[in-house]
Amino acid sequence: MNAPWLHSLSASAVALLLLTWGGNLACQLLLRWSGLRAARSADETAEDRSTKTPRAGRVIGHLERLAIAGGLLAGAWEVLVAVVALKSVARFKDLEEKLNAEYFLVGSLFSVLWAVLVTLAWRAYDSRLGLDFAGRLNGF
Template sequence: MTILALVFLGIAGVAPAALSPKKIPAWLAPVAALVALAVAAIAGAETTKVSGFALGATAVLTLVAAALGGLPLAPAAFRIARRDATQPTQQPATGGPLKGGRIIGILERAAIAGAVLAGWPEGMAIVLAVKGLARYPELREPHASEQFIIGTFTSVLWAIAAGAIGRGMLS
């Protein structure tokens, strides 16, 4: 079961990049990542404590799944919040009030998953406090606070889920 969990953690990490071409529906990448993470969670719950190579692979694949697997989730959440999937989604990195959101999201998810893996919940508070303080001046722009809250909650929930799967396999 350990190998199955690791394979699906890897799939959760690479699914968004593999399913990003324009010909594929926008909903497919987040759904594939969510399904892969769910299968990894089920398989990970049935594993024993990992050691050796599996220990390192679990840590790396957990961070990859958290950081990269969450990429399509914030835009999907923005589409749901707008309740009109036909509108083009403003990507935080290229449009909308908050610039650099894609890179910040990757770093945020990696840091939060790392804090969960390390069993250091205070690390999550530090990451969110730094992000909030850094974004504070931009949050007065129209729709910026909504984009900030939706994107942050989506990223944090994904990173905690991925980190919890890895943490469960490590302990």
């Protein structure tokens, strides 16, 4: 494998890690900084903590940011609307409580912003210093 391919694959691997694990970490830090995480934890009862479902939110976050990145790389900005609509429909009942709605909005909006920024940086980096995978993808 020659150097340009290795360079582009390495940059893509870093971008994918930033989109998935980095995005989760950044969202958690923002929710902690905003006080929403502590407020939600204080609002939960002992019964809520004992009957918690698995942490599907992390997996959903990974998938939503990857879907947004794929859409942006393909030039389909409509993916942003679809992801936000899907999440809103899935959480519609939870949004009746103000604290849950704020937690959802802050986390979702930041996650979308993170995905857009990382993807645009990835695309700019690859078009200037890499093999321009996104440009080739748009050619299909």
